[in-house]
Amino acid sequence: MHMADALLSPAVGATMWGVAAGTIAYSSMKVKKDLDERKIPLMGVLGAFIFAAQMINFTIPATGSSGHLGGGLLLAILLGPYAAFLTIASVLVVQSLFFADGGILALGCNIFNLGFFPAFIAYPFIYRKIVGREPSKARLTAAAIIAAVVGLQLGAFSVVLETVASGISSLPFSTFVALMQPIHLAIGIVEGVVTAAVVSFVAVARPEIIRGATESVSLGSLPLRNVFLSFLVATLLTGGVVSWFASENPDGLEWAIAKVTGSEEVTGTEDGVHSMLAGLQEKLAFLPDYSFKENAAPAEEGVAYAGEAKADETARLGTSVAGGVGALLTLVLAFFIGFILKRRQQAA
Amino acid sequence: MRSIDGAVLDLKRLDLLATGDSSIHRLDARAKVLTTFVFIVSVVSFNRYEFTALFPFFIYPVVIASLANLPGGYIIRKISMVIPFAFVVGMLNPLFDRALFFHLGPFAVTGGWISCASIIIRTVLTVGAAVILVAVTGFLSVCQALERLGTPRTFTVQLLFLYRYIFVLTEEGARASRARELRSCGRKGLGLASFGSLIGHLLIRTWLRAERIHMAMLARGFTGEFHSRQVSGFGWRELFYVAGWSALFVALRLENGAQWLGGLVTGLLS
DSSP, X not given: OOOXXXXXXXXXXXXXXXXXXXXXXXXXXXXXXXXXXXXXXXXXXXXXXXXXXXHOOEEOTTTXXXXXXXXXXXXXXXXXXXXXXXXXXXXXXHHHHHSOOSOSTTHHHHHIIIIIIIIIIIIIXXXXXXXXXXXXXXXXXXXXXXXXXXHHHHHHHHHHHHHHHHXXXXXXXXXXXXXXXXXXXXXXXXXXXXXXXXXXXXXXXXXXXXXXXXXXXOOOSSHHHHHHHHHHHHHHHHHHHHHHHHSSSSOHXXXXXXXXXXXXXXXXXXXXXXXXXXXXXXXXXXXXXXXXOGGGSOOOSSOOOOHHHHHHHHHHHHHHHHHHHHXXXXXXXXXXXHHXXXXXXXXX | OOOHHHHHHHHHHHHHHTTOOSHHHHSOHHHHHHHHXXXXXXXXXXXXXXXXXXXXXXXXXXXXXXXXXXXXXXXXXXXXXXXXXXXXXXXHHHHXXXXXXXXXXXXXXEHHHHHXXXXXXXXXXXXXXXHHHHHHHOHHHHHHHHHHTTOOHHHHHHHHHHHHHHHHHHHHHHHHHHHHHHHSOTTTTOSHHHHXXXXXXXXXXXXXHHHHHHHHHHHTTOOSOOOOOOOOOOOHHHHHHHHHHHHHHHHHHHSOHHHHHHHHHHHHHO
């Protein structure tokens, strides 16, 4: 469920960064205000524990496949929502930097999808409500499964929304939803069963850990409203600013440049290197727009095109050939420069 | 499945690279974090059918990796581990996007194939940038940079704690997991029952460890934050580094460098 940078548009990525940053700031404030500084090393070590636990697999009965713990809900049960959210976020930061699990720009999305829903929705509104004060084992298992399923369903749906809004993948919304939700239903059930197994083991072996955790939760009367409020403000602010930049016709960056320079593209000075190179290029290239001449286009057989569409395709092919050659060249050039630099580095 | 020990070793290796000493290593971490961010945003801001214009961006990871003397094979291996995932995601595009773009000999190239290729190149570039950032900066410095860029201290302390104990706990987890595997002949006993108590034990030990750590820290006067000697500042070198790379990224974003070069060369050859 970790999203990668490659499928994300800057507008969506930046908006979710804003949302995640806002929630992190708010949660940090809450944890600090709690003044339970015993929680500080506990959060860190439990984050590392989640890391270790995720690497240990178990076999899922009757399927032959193996699964592992996700850990979001478990952290919320042990630490309460704010500390759990910070812990999940920190785990995701390390995963994105060291294991390329989810990208850097996608961090905002991932923190929101995997952190916000279990910590601030599934745990307080589902798990806590079902479990009550003195939970029986069946109750605890049911609560964990339902909470895990809901948390993961919301997260998966959020992944779909973010991906579709970014528009890099051409997967239609309905197909993507039909793919993601059932898969995450299964994952959610497994996650719930595992969480319940771990929690009930600890509740037997060291009851004070679980009891202490359920009592110290301070998600009382209105803090959640504050979370939503700050979250809403952050979304509107960043979303508003970013989409204002990004929604303009060409695209955000070009538009921003147009505003700065007063023209759609950065034009070089009329005389000087730019025009000299442009002149050189026009002389060298047999079609200045990097396209093949139309009559040089390969004749398609069996496919009838309207003249305009054909010309269009030819132009695209021309651009593509030049682009392909250029791409290869730049790659070779880049690695050549790297090679030279490395040689110099080693000589020094 | 990769073994746990292998994963930990991999992590350690990436972390050790950051102890190198080069002009890039010596830069202030903030400059490197900001540049990486500008790079990633520039790369992902292209529309989905952009393919060739992405290639000039390879100049950044290649130059940094060379200047910082990073082992190329290791970096490439690290990036290539992610490519299959990108391919799976990208593979869906040709299925849904069948608008014809152009013919390449007998092959009809559809928009879906172009966007699929674009996704893979994007993945290589963005993942490469992240790996290289850690390899030339190190996690501790990245955290310090984040803090000096405005991240709440509670969160950066959390990151530092997490990072410190990942090594300890993954090794402990690996030992526990290996012990279980050795006792479960073949597949028997790897199910949920043993997993629950295994993880539960690990959790309890973790919890007790956290309490000991807290005691030890209190005894040493911990008040909720780490102190570190400030060793680097954001000077002219950093400014030039960020501004120079950013200018290049914006230029490459606006002008298709590959197209330009290709046009020049195909023009020459004809």
